[in-house]
Structure formats: C-alpha cells, structure tokens
Amino acid sequence: MESASLKMISDCFIKPKFVSEEAKKPTYMAPWDLQMLNLTYIQKGLLYSLPQEKKKDFSTTNFVHRLKDSFSDTLTHFHPLAGRLATVKETNPPSVVIFINPDNSPGARFIHASVNLKIDDLLTPTDVPLIVESFFDHHKTVGHDGHQKSLVSIQVTELVDGIFVGCSMSHTVADGTSFWHFFNSLSQVFLSKPIAPPVLKRWVPEGIDPIITLPFTHEDEYVNRPNPPLVRQRIFHLNPNAMAKLKAKVNSECNTTRISTLQTLLAVIWRCVIRARRFPAEKETSCRLPVNVRSRLSPPLPEHYFGNAIQTIGIKATVGELLDHSIGWAAMQLHELVVNYGDKQIREYVDSWVKKPIVHKMDVIYDGVGVSMSSSPKSDMYGVEFGLGKGVAVLCGNAMKFDAKVSLNAGRPRDGEGLMDVDLSLLPETMARFETDQEFMRLVQL
Structure with missing residues (x-):
C-alpha cells in the first residue's frame, strides 16, 4: 500500500447556482470565528462500499456530475463558503479587519481522483494509513490561508470497490456543527430532499460593533503555522x-x-x-x-x-x-x-x-x-449518504x-x-x- 498514490482526474471551482443580493455583501465574522485563524481546516469524510453487483449499475462520471450540480445548489444557501477571506488595514489605530469577501473568488473547489486500493486496505490496518491524508484538499492549510484558498472543498476519490467523499472546510468560518449541517445539506440536495437553511447572520454581543478590528499591523504578528511531530x-x-x-x-x-x-x-x-x-x-x-x-x-x-x-x-x-x-x-x-x-x-x-x-x-x-x-x-455523520447507502467509516485528514x-x-x-x-x-x-x-x-x- 505504501506504493499506492492518488491519481488526479479533474479539478475545478464551483460557484453558487443563484446569487442573491445578500450574497453579494461581505460577511463579517464573530469573535469565535476570528480566534480560529491559525487552526487547520476541518477534514472529515465518509467511505462508501460499492460491491461488484452495485458497481455494474453505477457510473462514477454521472455521480461526479450530479454532485457538482448539487454542490452549486447547496452553495446558494451557504454562500459565504464560495468567497475568500480579505483583509483591510486601518491606520488609526493600526489594526486589521478580516472578513469573507464574495467578490473576485473562483468559488469552492471540487476534486475528482482515484486510487488503486480497496476498502479493506484502509480499514484493516491497525493505524489509519497515511494515504488517507491525500483524500482531502487543504493539506496542512490554516484558516488564514483562506485569503488565497477555497473555504470549502469536496473531493471524490474512487477506490477499486468503493468511493470516498471528503469535505475540507475552514475552521475560521465554521465549527463541527456547521460543518456537518453543510455536508448533510449537500447530501439532501443530491437526493432532491429539502434542507434546513443555515442562519448566516453572525452573533456579537449587544453594543459591540459587528465589524471587529484586530489590533495587528501585520499577519506575522498572529499567524502561526503548526509543525506537529509525527504521530x-x-x-x-x-x-x-x-x-x-x-x-x-x-x-x-x-x-x-x-x-x-x-x-x-x-x-x-x-x-x-x-x-x-x-x-x-x-x-x-x-x-x-x-x-x-x-x-x-x-x-x-x-x-x-x-x-x-x-x-x-x-x-x-x-x-x-x-x-x-x-x-x-x-x-x-x-x-x-x-x-x-x-x-x-x-x-x-x-x-x-x-x-x-x-x-x-x-x-x-x-x-x-x-x-x-x-x-x-x-453529529449526524452517517446521514451523509448521496444515495450510496450508509457509509462504512468516517475518516479524518491530516x-x-x-x-x-x-x-x-x-x-x-x-x-x-x-x-x-x-x-x-x-x-x-x-x-x-x-x-x-x-x-x-x-x-x-x-
């Protein structure tokens, strides 16, 4: 398995299918969001089994096409995820305002890849194999990198007898509860089922300016990239x-x-x-x-x-x-x-x-x-099905x-x-x- 490597099939960006007037406005973040600028992206996904009899009637090309379309639909409701972070520097006093900017963003990322491995190759070893890290976008990416990188990515990885659907989302824009709400909504849209719309207005205490300034003059004062030991x-x-x-x-x-x-x-x-x-x-x-x-x-x-x-x-x-x-x-x-x-x-x-x-x-x-x-x-992790039935495992990235x-x-x-x-x-x-x-x-x- 050590010799197994990921083969990239396609890579593109997805925009919301419909853009409302509200979606054209910047999203200012709450204190809970801004304190997460150094945290790595949330990376979770589900592994689905496609037995031989099921695989005969299954078209990965159709699945990927439909998932892209569903992704675009879902981003209509979760439109901040299609933007990028932006920073405005203030001079008096020296400070920065970091927010989600919907302008000039190519959208959210979608990756299609394959690997010559079976489900058992991933689940039988005692330790989670390192190859799983490549099933997610945003490897070793921190929240601040959302200035240049997508705030959410979906990656579909084909296996010999299954499919892995991984979601990577900036921890600066969402916590685990919101992550799974989005991922479940994507699955529901894929199945043409209704979703519970997200409430996008960020909370700040009464009397606090919703546009929060951070007392920094340069990103080097607060950006800190972890270099954890091998575990x-x-x-x-x-x-x-x-x-x-x-x-x-x-x-x-x-x-x-x-x-x-x-x-x-x-x-x-x-x-x-x-x-x-x-x-x-x-x-x-x-x-x-x-x-x-x-x-x-x-x-x-x-x-x-x-x-x-x-x-x-x-x-x-x-x-x-x-x-x-x-x-x-x-x-x-x-x-x-x-x-x-x-x-x-x-x-x-x-x-x-x-x-x-x-x-x-x-x-x-x-x-x-x-x-x-x-x-x-x-969290309703196994509710994310995409018409593939219940997943056989939830796996995390790096x-x-x-x-x-x-x-x-x-x-x-x-x-x-x-x-x-x-x-x-x-x-x-x-x-x-x-x-x-x-x-x-x-x-x-x-």
Missing part, C-alpha cells in the same frame, strides 16, 4: 455494553445519574494517555473539550446558526491527583465543568476577548502535556493529527445505534503503551 493515528470502536457498565459504575460511585457517556469516556482517555506518557506525579496536566454554546446562550442562538459557536473549556490536575483518584473523580470534574458553563461564562469570555483579541495557536493547544477533544458523536488529539465520531451503523468511535493520535511510543492499558482497552470492540 500514530488509530480508530478504536467502542463496545456499547462495556461503556454502559462503566458509565453506571461511575455514576453510582459519584452518587448521581447525570455523568454522561462522553464525560466518562473522556475521563478514561485522559487518565490512560497521561499514564502512557509516564509523567512524574507532580506534573500538571489538562483535559480540554469544546462546548457548543448555541443552546447555552440566553436567548439561545438558532439551531442552524452557521459559523463557529464553540468555546473550549478545560480542567487541570497534577498527574498524581488524576491517577490516584478513580475514573469517577475525573468524570465528575468534567461533568461539573460542562453543566456549569452557561450564558454568564460565555458572555464574560466574549467580552474579554473583544477587549483583548487573541488568535489561538495550535502548538499552545497541543502542548504535549494535556489531552484535547474535538468533534461530537451527536488536520486531526496532533499529539493527544481525540476526535469522537459517531459509531459505524453496522455496530448498532448510539456508539462512538475514538479517533486518537499519539506519539508512537505513547501509543504503544496506551494500546496495552486495560482501563481503556476493555472498552474497545476488537
């Missing part, structure tokens, strides 16, 4: 019975019923990663996770608010505290962190950011000390590969409802120890 990436399929038993045990131990499956799982992963790193007991470590703030604001944002509406929250503990206590202790800390994060905390964060804007740096987030979670298994990056995806449909897959990246020596930790591995469906 191993593995997908673990969770055993629902084992997970349910552990969740019940943790809740019983903490005398509650409210600790969620996700909080329980994250507590286990945090403990096992830190144990595998062999840090000394006095070293401080952290666990971070994103919180969708749409429903937590008062009044709440619309369900289909398009953009970033997440804030990252976290807890810290010394290695000794984390490992000397039970899983329940860590799960309870995470639970209290999440349930107590509401309108007051959200507004305090945004207000402080507006007074002193910062742009996140990836090498600060992934510091080799903490564990960071992204993505939500609640954007998800940092040491101790945990991406939680919806479980494979064939394994039953309500499951989660853990897509985990770790340094090779850390992964080797993590794989032997029974506290985590007893939760895995082998």
Whole structure:
C-alpha cells in the first residue's frame, strides 16, 4: 500500500447556482470565528462500499456530475463558503479587519481522483494509513490561508470497490456543527430532499460593533503555522455494553445519574494517555473539550446558526491527583465543568476577548502535556449518504493529527445505534503503551 498514490482526474471551482443580493455583501465574522485563524481546516469524510453487483449499475462520471450540480445548489444557501477571506488595514489605530469577501473568488473547489486500493486496505490496518491524508484538499492549510484558498472543498476519490467523499472546510468560518449541517445539506440536495437553511447572520454581543478590528499591523504578528511531530493515528470502536457498565459504575460511585457517556469516556482517555506518557506525579496536566454554546446562550442562538459557536473549556490536575483518584473523580470534574458553563461564562469570555483579541495557536493547544477533544458523536455523520447507502467509516485528514488529539465520531451503523468511535493520535511510543492499558482497552470492540 505504501506504493499506492492518488491519481488526479479533474479539478475545478464551483460557484453558487443563484446569487442573491445578500450574497453579494461581505460577511463579517464573530469573535469565535476570528480566534480560529491559525487552526487547520476541518477534514472529515465518509467511505462508501460499492460491491461488484452495485458497481455494474453505477457510473462514477454521472455521480461526479450530479454532485457538482448539487454542490452549486447547496452553495446558494451557504454562500459565504464560495468567497475568500480579505483583509483591510486601518491606520488609526493600526489594526486589521478580516472578513469573507464574495467578490473576485473562483468559488469552492471540487476534486475528482482515484486510487488503486480497496476498502479493506484502509480499514484493516491497525493505524489509519497515511494515504488517507491525500483524500482531502487543504493539506496542512490554516484558516488564514483562506485569503488565497477555497473555504470549502469536496473531493471524490474512487477506490477499486468503493468511493470516498471528503469535505475540507475552514475552521475560521465554521465549527463541527456547521460543518456537518453543510455536508448533510449537500447530501439532501443530491437526493432532491429539502434542507434546513443555515442562519448566516453572525452573533456579537449587544453594543459591540459587528465589524471587529484586530489590533495587528501585520499577519506575522498572529499567524502561526503548526509543525506537529509525527504521530500514530488509530480508530478504536467502542463496545456499547462495556461503556454502559462503566458509565453506571461511575455514576453510582459519584452518587448521581447525570455523568454522561462522553464525560466518562473522556475521563478514561485522559487518565490512560497521561499514564502512557509516564509523567512524574507532580506534573500538571489538562483535559480540554469544546462546548457548543448555541443552546447555552440566553436567548439561545438558532439551531442552524452557521459559523463557529464553540468555546473550549478545560480542567487541570497534577498527574498524581488524576491517577490516584478513580475514573469517577475525573468524570465528575468534567461533568461539573460542562453543566456549569452557561450564558454568564460565555458572555464574560466574549467580552474579554473583544477587549483583548487573541488568535489561538495550535502548538499552545497541543502542548504535549494535556489531552484535547474535538468533534461530537451527536453529529449526524452517517446521514451523509448521496444515495450510496450508509457509509462504512468516517475518516479524518491530516488536520486531526496532533499529539493527544481525540476526535469522537459517531459509531459505524453496522455496530448498532448510539456508539462512538475514538479517533486518537499519539506519539508512537505513547501509543504503544496506551494500546496495552486495560482501563481503556476493555472498552474497545476488537
């Protein structure tokens, strides 16, 4: 498989089928968007099986043509994605305004490629093969690059017995919730079904100018390109019975019923990663996770608010505290962190950011000390079908590969409802120890 390489078939740009007067106006971004300028693009996609009997009646040429047409239709509703970022420099005081400019953009990108591999070549190896990185556009691209590169790209990659449809989207213009809303909408349009239109008006606190200026004179002051170490990436399929038993045990131990499956799982992963790193007991470590703030604001944002509406929250503990206590202790800390994060905390964060804007740096987030979670298994990932039936796997691109990056995806449909897959990246020596930790591995469906 190492010799397998991608063959490019076609590459073009797609514009919205219809351009409204509203779509001709610039889109100014919220604080949550602007702080993401250094983050790599979101890269997720689905692998579909095309067995021999199905392949006889399937035309890739027709599929690609129809998908391009559906892409154009979908961009009519999600028109900011067809633009490019633009920067206007102010002199008094020295600052910049970064926004989405619909003018002079060739549109969103569409790539058609093929690779001489089978589905089993991708799913059988223990680690996610490196070739998967080439199934996505925007390799190692950060949000700021949206000045020159498309804000969203769709790539169709033909396999011997299947098809992979990958979507790459700038994290500066959308979070995971909006990413999956777009991807599902594209699938619905492809199937000639109605979609839930996105709400494109960006949120800023009352009394704040919606055109936010950043206190920089040059991009070098805030653009920071990550150079992460080489990691191993593995997908673990969770055993629902084992997970349910552990969740019940943790809740019983903490005398509650409210600790969620996700909080329980994250507590286990945090403990096992830190144990595998062999840090000394006095070293401080952290666990971070994103919180969708749409429903937590008062009044709440619309369900289909398009953009970033997440804030990252976290807890810290010394290695000794984390490992000397039970899983329940860590799960309870995470639970209290999440349930107590509401309108007051959200507004305090945004207000402080507006007074002193910062742009996140990836090498600060992934510091080799903490564990960071992204993505939500609640997203309707396997609802993206394109008439091909349910996908057989959700796969991520290079954007998800940092040491101790945990991406939680919806479980494979064939394994039953309500499951989660853990897509985990770790340094090779850390992964080797993590794989032997029974506290985590007893939760895995082998």
